[in-house]
Structure formats: C-alpha cells, structure tokens
Amino acid sequence: MVTYYKKTNGEGVQVEDTRIAVIMVGLPARGKSLIAQKVVRYLAWLSISAKAFNVGSYRRADTPQPTADFFDTTNTDGERLRHAAAEAAVADMIKWFNNDYGVVAILDATNSTKARRRWVKQRCDANNIETLYVESKCDQEELIMSNIMEVKTTSPDYKGQDPEAAAKDFRNRIRNYEKVYQTIDEDEKDLTYVKLIDVGGQVIINQIKDYLQSRVVYYLMNLHIKPRSIWLSRHGESNFNLEGKIGGDADISVRGEMYAKALPDLVASSVAPDQKLTIWTSTLKRTIQTARFLAASPKGYDKLEWKALDELDSGVCDGLTYQEIADRYPEDFRARDDDKYNYRYRGGESYRDVVIRLEPIIMELERSENIIIVTHQAVLRCIYAYYMNVPQEQSPWMEVPLHTLIKLTPRAYSTEEVRFKGNIPAVSTFRTKGSTAKHQ
Amino acid sequence: MDTLLTADVAANSPRYRRKSSTFVDAIHDMPETGELAPAQLYSTESGRLFHSGRIAIATVGLPARGKTHVSVALARYLRWLGVKTRVFHLGDYRREHVGDGKDVPDDYFFVNASASTVLLRQKILKKCRDDIYHFLNHENGQIAIYDAVNPLAAGRRSLAREFGKHDVETLFIESACDDEKIIEENVRSVKISSPDYVGWSADDAVKHYLARMSAKIPHFETMEETDLNYIKMINAGERISVNNCSFGYLSHRIVFYLLNLHIKSRHTYFARAGTSKQEDSFKTDTSLSEEGKEYANKMGETLIRHREKERQAMVDRGGPNVPLKMLTVWTSTRRRTVETSQYLYENGYRVRQRSQMSQLNPGVCEKKSERRIRLEYPEEVAKHEADPYHHRYPRAESYHDLAVRLEPIILELEREQNDLLIIAHESVLRVLYGYLMACNATDIPSLSFPRNEIIEIIPASYNNEATRITIPGIQEKLIPSSPEDIKIPVPPSGAVTPMGLDSSTPKRNTGSPLNGVATPSEPGDGQQLLIERALRGDR
Numbered sequence: 001m002v003t004y005y006k007k008t009n010g011e012g013v014q015v016e017d018t019r020i021a022v023i024m025v026g027l028p029a030r031g032k033s034l035i036a037q038k039v040v041r042y043l044a045w046l047s048i049s050a051k052a053f054n055v056g057s058y059r060r061a062d063t064p065q066p067t068a069d070f071f072d073t074t075n076t077d078g079e080r081l082r083h084a085a086a087e088a089a090v091a092d093m094i095k096w097f098n099n100d101y102g103v104v105a106i107l108d109a110t111n112s113t114k115a116r117r118r119w120v121k122q123r124c125d126a127n128n129i130e131t132l133y134v135e136s137k138c139d140q141e142e143l144i145m146s147n148i149m150e151v152k153t154t155s156p157d158y159k160g161q162d163p164e165a166a167a168k169d170f171r172n173r174i175r176n177y178e179k180v181y182q183t184i185d186e187d188e189k190d191l192t193y194v195k196l197i198d199v200g201g202q203v204i205i206n207q208i209k210d211y212l213q214s215r216v217v218y219y220l221m222n223l224h225i226k227p228r229s230i231w232l233s234r235h236g237e238s239n240f241n242l243e244g245k246i247g248g249d250a251d252i253s254v255r256g257e258m259y260a261k262a263l264p265d266l267v268a269s270s271v272a273p274d275q276k277l278t279i280w281t282s283t284l285k286r287t288i289q290t291a292r293f294l295a296a297s298p299k300g301y302d303k304l305e306w307k308a309l310d311e312l313d314s315g316v317c318d319g320l321t322y323q324e325i326a327d328r329y330p331e332d333f334r335a336r337d338d339d340k341y342n343y344r345y346r347g348g349e350s351y352r353d354v355v356i357r358l359e360p361i362i363m364e365l366e367r368s369e370n371i372i373i374v375t376h377q378a379v380l381r382c383i384y385a386y387y388m389n390v391p392q393e394q395s396p397w398m399e400v401p402l403h404t405l406i407k408l409t410p411r412a413y414s415t416e417e418v419r420f421k422g423n424i425p426a427v428s429t430f431r432t433k434g435s436t437a438k439h440q
Numbered sequence: 441m442d443t444l445l446t447a448d449v450a451a452n453s454p455r456y457r458r459k460s461s462t463f464v465d466a467i468h469d470m471p472e473t474g475e476l477a478p479a480q481l482y483s484t485e486s487g488r489l490f491h492s493g494r495i496a497i498a499t500v501g502l503p504a505r506g507k508t509h510v511s512v513a514l515a516r517y518l519r520w521l522g523v524k525t526r527v528f529h530l531g532d533y534r535r536e537h538v539g540d541g542k543d544v545p546d547d548y549f550f551v552n553a554s555a556s557t558v559l560l561r562q563k564i565l566k567k568c569r570d571d572i573y574h575f576l577n578h579e580n581g582q583i584a585i586y587d588a589v590n591p592l593a594a595g596r597r598s599l600a601r602e603f604g605k606h607d608v609e610t611l612f613i614e615s616a617c618d619d620e621k622i623i624e625e626n627v628r629s630v631k632i633s634s635p636d637y638v639g640w641s642a643d644d645a646v647k648h649y650l651a652r653m654s655a656k657i658p659h660f661e662t663m664e665e666t667d668l669n670y671i672k673m674i675n676a677g678e679r680i681s682v683n684n685c686s687f688g689y690l691s692h693r694i695v696f697y698l699l700n701l702h703i704k705s706r707h708t709y710f711a712r713a714g715t716s717k718q719e720d721s722f723k724t725d726t727s728l729s730e731e732g733k734e735y736a737n738k739m740g741e742t743l744i745r746h747r748e749k750e751r752q753a754m755v756d757r758g759g760p761n762v763p764l765k766m767l768t769v770w771t772s773t774r775r776r777t778v779e780t781s782q783y784l785y786e787n788g789y790r791v792r793q794r795s796q797m798s799q800l801n802p803g804v805c806e807k808k809s810e811r812r813i814r815l816e817y818p819e820e821v822a823k824h825e826a827d828p829y830h831h832r833y834p835r836a837e838s839y840h841d842l843a844v845r846l847e848p849i850i851l852e853l854e855r856e857q858n859d860l861l862i863i864a865h866e867s868v869l870r871v872l873y874g875y876l877m878a879c880n881a882t883d884i885p886s887l888s889f890p891r892n893e894i895i896e897i898i899p900a901s902y903n904n905e906a907t908r909i910t911i912p913g914i915q916e917k918l919i920p921s922s923p924e925d926i927k928i929p930v931p932p933s934g935a936v937t938p939m940g941l942d943s944s945t946p947k948r949n950t951g952s953p954l955n956g957v958a959t960p961s962e963p964g965d966g967q968q969l970l971i972e973r974a975l976r977g978d979r
Contacts, residue, residue, distance in 0.1 A: 189679075202666075203682040208699050211852050218696035221682070222689075346834050347823075356844060364689050 018212050019097050021124050022106045023117065025135035027181055028174050029147035031199075031225030032136055033412040036108040042219050042362070045355065045386045048103050048212075053093045055109035056157070059085035065157055068172035073180050090120060094127050104216065105129075112181040114188065121191070132213050133193035134220060135184050140198055146227055147412075148174075154411055199224045222366040230365065230387065231267065231277075231372035232380055232406040235286035236260050237426040240319075241402070244427075244438030247311060247318035252289045258424045259403045260290045264297045266405050266420050267372060278302045280361075280373045282309035291374045301372075308361050311376035315348025322436040337433050340396035351396050354382050362386060377429060384408075387415045397433070402426035466878040467516055467903050468527070476830070478843045478874055478881045480522025494576045495690060496603045496610050498586045500596065502660055503653050504626040505615035506676070506703030508902065511587040513854065514613075517697050520843075520850070520875055523690065524581050530588035533568045551659045569602075576608055583690070584608075591660040600668055611691055612670040614663045615703070619675050625704065671695055676702045700851040706765060708853070708876065709861040709909075710869045710895040711739050713777040715918055728779045735891060735911075735918055740783030742911045743767075743861065743894055766790075766858040772797035772868065780863045790858075796849050799865030803836025828885040839885050843871050850875055861894075873897075876904055890919045 022039060024032040036052045043050035062081055063070060070078040086109060096102045111117050117133060124131045138144065148170055152158050158166035184193050194217050195204040203221055208214050236256025240248045252260065271277055279295055281287040283305050295303045317325050317332075326333040329346070336343040344350035349357075358379070365371060365383075373383065377400055385395035387408050400406075403422035408415050427439045497514070499507040511527045518525040537560070538544050547553040548561065568586070575581035590596050590612070600610040617623055627649055637645040663670045663683075669691065672681040682695055714732030728736060747764055755761050769784050769791045771777035781791045805813055814821050817833065824831040832838035837845075846868070853860070853872070862872060866889050874884040876897050889895065892914040898905045 200687075201684055203684065203695075205680040205682070205695075205699060207678060208680075211700060211848050211855065214696060214699035214851065215848075217699060218692060221684075221687075221692050221695060344835075347832075360689055363692065367687075367689070367692075 018210055019102065019129045020104050020212060020216070021093060021097075021120070021129050021131050022104060022216060023111055023120055023131055023133045024106065024108050025111045025117065025133050025184060025193075026137060027112065027177050028110065028170070029144050029151060030136040030138050031147060031412070032110075033108055034225055034410065035134065035136060035220065035223060036106040037413070038223060038366075038410070039104070039106055039216060039219065041386060041389050043104050043216075044389060045362075047392070049101065050104040050106070051093075051096055051102060052106040052108050053089045053096075055082075055086050055089045055107070058088045058092075060156060061085075065159075065161070068169050068176060071173045071176040073176065086116070090123050094123065094129070097127065097129055104212070110177055110181075112177055114182050117184075117188070117191070130209060130213070131192060132216060133184060133188075133191055135193065135195045136199075136225070137183060137195060137197050138199060138225075143199065143226065147225070150227070150412060154413055194220055196220060199226065219363075219366075222363045224367065224369075226369060227409075228369040229270075229407055229409045230370075231270070232384060232408065233263070233290070233372065233374050233404070234377055234380055234400060234402050235284075235290040235374060237402050238286045241427050241429055244321040244323075245319055246322070246325075247314045247320075249284050250286060252286050255403075255424055255426055256286070256290065259422050259426070260293050262422050262424060263290065263294045263405070266422055267294060270405070270407050270418070270420060271370070275370055276301075277370045277372055278304065278368065280304050280306055280309060280371055280375075282311065282375050282379070283307050284310055284376070287374045287376070291372075294372070306361060308357050309373065309375045309379055312351065312354050312378035313345065313348040315345035317345050317348065321438060322431055323438065326436045333436075341392045351378065351382060351392075354378060358382055388417065389415075399430045402429065466880070467512055467519075469878075476840075476881055477522035478520055478829075478840070478871065478879075478884060480881075493688065494581070494608045495583045495688075496572065496576075496586055496608050497583060497694070498590050498596070498599060498610060498612050499588060500590045500612050500614035500663055500670075501616060502591075503589065504623050504649065505617045506622075506626055507589075507615050508587055509626075509703050510613060510615055510673070510698070510701065511585045512903065513701055514694065514697065515583075515585055516875070516878055517850075517854075518583055518690075518694075519878065521693075523583055524579075525583040525585065526575050526581060527585045527587055528568055528572055528575075530564070530568055530586070533564045537564050537567070573606060576606070589660075593661045593663075593665055596663070596665065596668060609688075610669065611694070612663060612668060613694075613698070614670060614672045616662055616672055616674045617676065622676055622703065671698060673698060673701075676704060697851070697854070700855045702855065702857060704857055705899045706857060707859045707899070708897040709743060709859070710873060710889060710897070711743070711780070711861060711863050712866060712869065712889050712891045713771075713774075713780045713863055714739075714891075716776040725775050727775050731915060731918060732776065732780070733782075735914060736780040737783045738911050738913060739780070739894065740787065742909060743784070744787065746894070746896075746909045747859075764859075767861060768792065768856060768858040769861045769863060770794055770797065771863045772799070772865065774798050774865075777863045777865070784861070789861075794849060794852075796845055797862075797864050797868050800839065800842050800867035801835070801837040803832070804834045805836060829881040839867070839871060840881070842867060843874075843884075846871055846875075869895075873906075877906060892919050 022036075024036055026032050033054065036054070040050045040052050059066075059082060062085070066078070069075055071082070073079060089107060089109070093102075093105045093107060096105060107120065111120065111133075121131050148167055152161075152163050152166040152170055158170070184191070184195055189206060192207045192209055192213060193204075194206075197203070200221055200223065205217055208217060236252040236259035238250045238252050238256055240246070240250040241256075242253055267277070277299070279291050279301050281291045281303070287309070288305065291303065295301060314320075317329065320328070322333075332343075332346065336345075341351045344353060361383070373380075375383075378396070380400050381395050381398050384390065384398065384400070384406070385392075387410065390398065403424045403426045405420040405422065407418045407420065409418075410416075429439075431437065497511075499511055501507045508529060508531075511529070515525045515527045534544055534548075545554070545557045545560070547557050550557075553561070568588075572584045572586060575584055590599065596612060600612075603610045627646060637648075640648070663672055666683055668683070669687065670683045671694070672683075673679075674681070677698065677700075680695065680698060684691075714728045714735040716726040716732055717729045718726040747767070751764050767784075767789055769781045769789050771781050771791060771793055773793045773795045777797075778791070778793060781789075785791045804817070808816070813833075820831075820833050824833070829839045832841060849872070853875075862869065864872075869889050870884050870887040873879065873887055873889075873895065874881075879887065892911045894909040894911060896907050896909055898907065
C-alpha cells in the first residue's frame with residue numbers, strides 16, 4: 001500500500017522526507033559559526049525546522065576556557081576531549097533528527113581532516129541523513145584579522161580575558177589547526193559539498209542531490225562574512241497614521257517631515273564617517289519622502305527603490321481605520337487576530353505572503369554591506385524577524401515605533417541591536433490583539 | 441461578446457494572443473509588454489526586476505554539450521519569474537543568412553577559414569548582436585541569452601568588454617562534458633530536432649555533427665579567466681564551479697536553477713486524478729469512487745502500453761533496442777491522486793507524494809455552484825473575470841499563489857532524470873503545463889485536461905512538444921473538468937458556461953488544452969452537465 005503520511009512544514013518552501021546535515025569545514029576565524037547561525041535563521045524564517053550544533057559549546061562543558069595547547073594535535077588529552085565533544089554533538093544531532101522531525105541540522109565545527117569528515121558521513125549514512133559539507137576557505141589576511149577581533153570580544157572561550165592575550169592565544173590555536181587541516185579535494189569527490197573560496201569569490205559545488213540542498217547552496221552563495229550593519233527605519237509619521245487609517249499612499253505629516261530632516265544626523269551618529277551606505281526605500285511616497293534628506297546629504301549615498309518593500313497590501317481594507325474594518329468585516333477582523341501571520345486580507349496579503357516576496361530582498365541584503373532600509377511596519381517586522389530570529393506567532397505583534405532608527409549588526413553568535421530615538425513625537429500605530437483603538 | 445469573436449479576432453486579441461495552439465511551446469515567442477509572468481512577484485515601470493541591471497548570458501562549450509538546452513531551459517525559468525529574457529541562437533542567424541536547405545561553407549567553423557567565410561561569419565555575428573542590443577536597449581529586455589560556442593578566451597574577453605561598453609554585464613555559462621554517453625545522447629537528440637538537419641539522413645547528420653565537433657576540439661579553451669564572471673557546469677551538473685566577480689541577485693538565482701538542471705532528455709506525462717466519492721468537497725479528503733478506480737486502472741494500462749509501443753516503434757525505425765527509461769510517478773498528498781497511482785504502484789513503479797502539489801484552495805467557493813457564487817459574490821466574480829490568473833476568491837488561492845507555491849516542484853521537475861508521470865488536480869496540471877510550454881499567465885486558468893487523455897511532453901533542445909494519448913473506454917461523464925474547477929475559474933463574461941469557452945476559441949478541433957476540445961462537443965451538452973452540477977451543488 002501507498003502510505004499517506006508525509007510531513008509538511010507550512011506553505012512556504014516545503015520539504016518532504018529529506019533530512020540534511022550541513023557539516024561546516026574550515027579553520028577557525030573563517031566565519032563558520034556566522035554562516036551556521038545565518039542558515040538556521042534563514043530556514044526557520046521559511047518555516048523549515050533547522051538547528052545548529054556547535055561542537056565548541058559541547059567541549060566547553062568540560063573545558064570552558066582552554067588555552068591554545070589544548071588544540072595541539074599532539075596533546076592526547078585535548079584530542080580525546082575534543083573527540084568526545086564531537087561525538088556528543090553528532091549524537092544529539094541524530095537524536096534531534098529522529099525525535100523532533102528535524103529537517104536541516106548544522107554541525108558547526110572545524111571538521112578539518114578527511115578522516116573526521118568520513119566519520120561524520122558514516123554516522124549520518126547509518127541514520128539516512130544526507131550530508132552537505134560546506135567549506136569556508138579564506139586566505140585574505142584582513143578578513144581573518146577582523147574575525148579574530150570579533151571572536152576575542154564575543155566568544156565565550158575568551159570571556160573576561162585580556163583582549164590582546166586572547167587574540168594571541170586564538171592565533172596560536174589557529175596555527176595548531178593549520179598543522180592538520182586538509183581542504184576538500186578530489187579524494188572526496190563522492191561527497192556532496194560546497195567550497196566557498198575567499199567569501200564566495202569562487203564557489204565549487206559538487207554532487208548536489210536534491211532541491212533543499214540546492215536551496216541551502218543558493219543561500220550560502222549570497223552570504224559574505226565581512227563586518228557590516230543594517231539600519232531599519234519606518235517612514236516618518238504619515239497623514240494616514242494621524243487619521244488611524246491603514247495602507248494607502250499618503251504624504252508624511254509635519255512631524256514626519258521633521259523626522260525626515262533629523263534622519264541624516266541620526267544616521268551619522270551611528271555610521272563611521274568613511275563608511276559607505278546605501279539607502280533602500282519602498283516605492284510609496286512616505287518612505288521616499290522620509291529618505292530624501294538622507295539621500296541628498298553630501299555623503300553621496302546611493303539610493304534604490306524596491307517594489308518588494310511596499311507595505312503589506314491590505315486589499316479591501318486599504319484606507320480604512322481598524323474600527324471601520326471591525327464594523328465592516330467583523331469576521332475578518334477576528335480571524336486576523338487569531339492567526340495574524342497567516343491571515344490574508346481580502347484581495348490583499350498575509351505576513352506569510354510578504355515573507356515570500358521579500359526573499360529577493362533578503363538575498364540582496366546578504367550580498368550587500370551597509371544598508372539603511374526605510375520601509376513600513378509589516379515589512380520591517382518581517383525583516384527584523386529574519387535577523388533576530390523572532391518566531392512567527394510573535395513577529396506580527398512586535399512593536400516598532402515611528403521615528404526610531406534600529407541598527408542591527410550580525411555577529412558570529414547573535415545579532416546585536418541598538419535603537420536610536422529621533423525624539424520627535426508621533427502617534428502610535430501599534431495595535432494590541434482585539435483592540436480597534438485609533439492610537440494607543 | 442465571446443460569441444462575436446471570430447477566429448481572427450481571437451488570435452489577435454491580447455487574451456488569445458497565442459497564434460499557435462498551447463500545444464506548441466511558446467518559449468521563442470515574446471510575451472506582450474505589460475503582461476505579468478506566471479510566477480512574477482511584482483512589476484516595475486522599467487520592466488526590469490531585482491535592480492539586477494541588464495545581463496548578457498553567453499554560453500560556452502563544444503557542440504552537443506547541451507548549450508541550447510541550457511539556454512532554453514534558463515529562459516523558461518527566468519520568464520516564469522517575470523524577467524524579460526530572450527534567447528538568441530547564433531545558429532538561427534546562420535540558417536537565416538544562408539537560406540533554407542543550404543549549408544554554410546565547409547570551413548565555416550574552422551579557425552583558419554577563408555577570407556570570404558570570415559566575412560560571412562562576421563556579418564552573421566553582427567546581425568545577432570544588433571538584435572541583442574535592440575532587445576536590451578529598446579524593448580525593455582533584461583536578459584539576453586547568446587547561444588553560441590564562444591570557444592576562445594580572447595574572444596570571450598572581448599565579448600565581455602563589448603557588452604560592458606553598452607552597460608551590460610556578461611555572465612558566461614560553460615557546459616563542459618567528458619562523459620561520452622551524455623555527448624552521444626545529446627548528438628542523437630540534437631540531430632533529430634535541430635533545424636540544421638531538416639531533410640538530412642540520420643547517419644549523415646551524425647557524421648557531419650561529429651566532424652564539426654572534431655574540427656572544433658583543437659581550438660577550444662575551457663574557462664579559466666578569473667577576471668570574468670562564469671559558471672562552469674561539468675558533466676550535466678555533477679559539479680558546478682562558479683567564478684564570481686560581480687554577481688547580482690539574478691546571477692545567484694541562475695546558479696540555483698542550474699544546480700537543479702540536467703541535460704538528459706526525458707518525457708513528462710500529465711494525467712488527472714480519478715473522481716472521488718465526494719467530488720465537490722475540498723476539505724474532506726475522500727477516496728476514489730468506483731468509477732474513479734476504473735479510470736485509474738485504464739489510465740495506468742494505457743500509459744504502460746503507450747510507452748512499450750513507442751519503444752517498439754523506435755526499434756522498428758532502426759533505433760537501439762534498449763530498455764525504457766524508468767518511470768517515476770508523482771502525486772499530491774491527497775487521497776484521490778495517491779489512489780489514482782495505485783495501479784502503477786502495484787506494477788512496480790515508484791510513486792512519490794509531494795505536498796506542494798495539492799490543488800488550488802477554493803476558499804469560500806467550496807461546495808458552491810457557479811450560480812450561487814455569482815449570486816453571493818457578484819463583485820468577486822467580476823474581478824475574477826477581469827483577471828482569472830491573479831484574482832483570488834475570499835480565503836482561496838489564485839493561480840499565481842499556486843505557481844509560487846509550486847516553485848520547489850518546478851525545480852525538482854528539472855532535476856528528475858527518469859520519465860515522469862504527474863497525477864494531480866487539474867489546477868496543478870495547468871500551472872506545471874504552463875511552465876513547460878511557456879504559456880501566458882492569462883491562458884493558464886483555461887487550459888483543459890480532459891480525463892480521457894494523458895498529455896505527453898516531449899523535450900527537445902529547441903522547444904518542447906506536447907501530444908495527447910487517448911485513454912479508451914472512459915465514461916463520458918468522467919471526461920470534463922471536475923465540478924470544483926467549474927466553480928473556481930468562472931468563465932469570461934458573456935460565456936454561458938465554462939464549456940462555452942471552447943465554442944468561442946479558435947481552432948477548437950486542433951486539440952489544445954486551451955480550447956478544451958474534449959469537453960462535450962455540443963454546447964448543449966455542456967450546459968446540461970453544468971445544470972446537473974449546479975443542482976447537485978445546491979442541494
């Protein structure tokens with residue numbers, strides 16, 4: 001008989017019975033953890049269950065802050081403990097696949113020898129899990145340095161230590177790994193792998209087996225590991241905001257105009273003077289007006305308008321207040337509160353729809369360096385949710401005040417957030433569940 | 441108004457723009473401006489998407505490495521996404537220049553050709569490039585695919601420089617292949633379908649082709665220019681090597697697509713699911729009715745018999761006596777499609793269920809007759825009639841939603857190496873067919889897949905072809921669209937019934953899914969059927 005059971009994962013990108021272990025390969029300070037975190041976030045954002053297993057954090061259970069000697073291959077004690085950590089991480093990963101219907105796991109470790117990679121493959125093969133090796137190979141001194149600086153300040157291995165001593169120790173650790181490191185080569189041509197050389201400058205993709213693998217590779221190709229930040233802002237207060245109406249293509253209000261004028265200084269306070277910055281807006285008047293003083297600033301920032309950044313289309317409710325929606329479409333109003341992420345306005349969009357149309361934006365964001373995005377509440381919530389890993393049940397209810405600039409900086413272990421208040425009064429457009437208040 | 445449409449008017453009106461039937465792959469036709477592509481997420485005034493600028497994709501590779509196939513497949517996918525893409529086959533220009541039935545000089549492909557041949561070559565090249573610039577500069581084109589051999593590094597560099605002068609980024613795609621079997625299979629399929637060999641005997645064509653290849657080999661340089669953007673596909677996608685200088689979103693998207701593409705040829709079959717016990721219910725996932733089971737068996741038998749007959753015909757024509765390519769069956773996860781595959785499953789065929797292939801969600805229209813929908817949602821019906829592809833009824837999906845949801849399936853479809861039978865709801869078949877045959881978004885909702893036919897899509901490097909396989913002995917009442925289809929794509933205004941569509945479309949007996957020829961041939965029959973259904977739906 002044909003069996004009927006198949007697991008699905010929402011309506012975005014779906015997978016069937018594929019289970020993939022993404023095995024990171026590379027020397028320390030090549031951005032492996034950053035890549036692992038990003039892949040997890042991206043897949044979760046697309047409703048695919050994903051989890052990273054960081055071997056380092058298993059090792060830290062026994063050896064919280066080892067010195068570089070620990071990573072010397074001639075140190076048998078260190079070797080044994082490191083192998084035990086890898087064992088534990090792989091065992092947990094397999095358990096997660098089997099018990100929690102995991103779809104994509106990322107094994108975040110150096111996996112620097114051919115023998116280690118074979119061992120991981122055998123463990124996965126025995127459990128019907130596909131393996132995809134992702135090697136980050138990079139010899140650009142500048143990039144490695146900036147990663148070392150990053151690690152010494154953010155890694156739990158060096159918490160509370162003198163930064164200079166930490167950097168020195170970390171470099172010795174890298175040297176110990178370099179002694180045994182084997183890059184993926186022709187001996188391993190039976191493996192499914194991606195080799196990212198010099199941060200995507202050159203990519204070799206071998207034996208891709210299915211759609212989901214190709215999707216992960218596609219995402220990886222868009223990534224870079226150079227330091228960068230993203231600034232997010234809603235448009236300045238609009239005339240529709242004042243009236244409590246949603247959607248439309250209104251001009252910004254007098255106070256919105258004040259925010260637009262204040263934006264260049266607000267941005268300048270958090271951007272290094274020599275940093276390049278590109279401005280992205282939607283195609284609606286209120287974001288273009290808000291960004292126009294910034295665009296005209298003597299820094300000569302480039303500006304692009306994206307249709308995909310336009311506000312969530314509220315269909316027949318466009319131009320109505322929440323009270324009017326509750327009066328005219330009471331069922332819809334309730335349905336939206338029940339499941340705001342999936343609710344689709346009549347003739348309009350849901351948050352899920354917005355996520356799908358933002359895919360090119362996310363890819364472009366990953367490719368780019370410093371970007372400021374001036375957009376709308378719902379779109380900003382989706383982009384924010386991607387960077388901060390906010391679950392779908394929460395993201396549509398997040399409060400994102402007007403006249404506030406958010407700076408996000410992706411780091412190896414998490415994304416850092418700083419908010420800058422414009423100190424220009426505005427109405428609140430935030431609506432709590434069940435409320436029809438015009439302004440709260 | 442539909443009744444007033446003469447065949448001529450219909451053929452020239454935007455809605456029925458396709459001059460050829462939808463049985464012909466439209467990949468080489470250009471869509472009307474302003475028309476949205478099936479999976480296009482948004483449109484811009486310039487007509488260009490993703491801020492990716494204008495790109496010339498130049499193929500690189502010896503003959504019979506699948507360059508034309510890659511060019512056409514890529515164009516199909518990019519257009520599906522809404523990117524204005526056109527393929528310029530240098531071979532077409534060559535043929536146009538020398539005229540029908542005539543051949544280019546013997547030394548045409550030689551590096552040390554005579555002066556007159558070089559002159560001819562340059563003339564042909566110039567015409568092709570002029571057309572490329574015209575497309576990119578004056579027709580809002582975004583991607584021009586230049587399908588040529590481009591064998592030498594120096595030539596490629598100067599090509600990239602020339603495009604660069606016109607503010608066009610160049611991306612090279614090399615098809616490299618050292619697997620003799622792949623090359624041979626490709627030679628066979630190219631010699632059969634390429635217009636180069638119309639009127640040639642098979643042996644002569646192969647000989648000429650091989651001669652042409654060996655003439656090329658000493659002068660071919662594989663891509664190693666690190667200063668150029670290139671994608672190298674090795675052995676039909678086994679390995680892909682990417683050299684990236686200035687990739688934009690679109691270039692990455694192209695790699696993504698190529699990761700799923702192979703250059704082996706295979707057939708795709710489309711068949712409807714059998715009828716179920718509760719035909720009008722979307723939410724209850726019911727099993728096949730007795731009639732549905734009967735249909736499933738007949739469909740399976742017919743397909744197996746047809747494939748064996750085709751194989752025999754090939755052997756009789758002097759082709760190699762090789763076993764059939766494996767056949768894989770895809771169904772959705774809904775019971776009736778899975779159960780329709782039962783016969784084939786029991787006969788040893790592999791069946792895979794794909795959750796993304798479940799039918800268009802009818803939303804509030806579920807279990808409602810067309811009459812009731814018209815009564816309850818007159819505004820929605822009007823909107824639907826204006827744009828049946830993009831409109832969605834309350835709580836329902838539009839065809840556009842379905843197309844976006846099917847993206848993983850489209851890529852898996854490209855990835856599949858076996859022959860493939862897709863058993864799905866008519867709405868899903870419409871969209872997948874629309875992709876493979878490059879149909880307009882406006883045509884897709886009215887494609888018709890009668891139950892007494894299996895549609896077969898035969899790939900060729902130049903374009904795909906569709907044919908129909910009749911399933912004998914199917915009861916009349918099972919043949920037309922399933923009731924929920926009638927309720928969802930409400931017909932254009934003026935048509936009395938959805939069946940009325942076929943009485944107004946041109947060439948109704950030429951057999952295209954567009955004109956739904958296998959629906960009852962007398963308009964009266966159609967109406968009768970609809971009334972019956974309307975009654976059933978209202979009860």
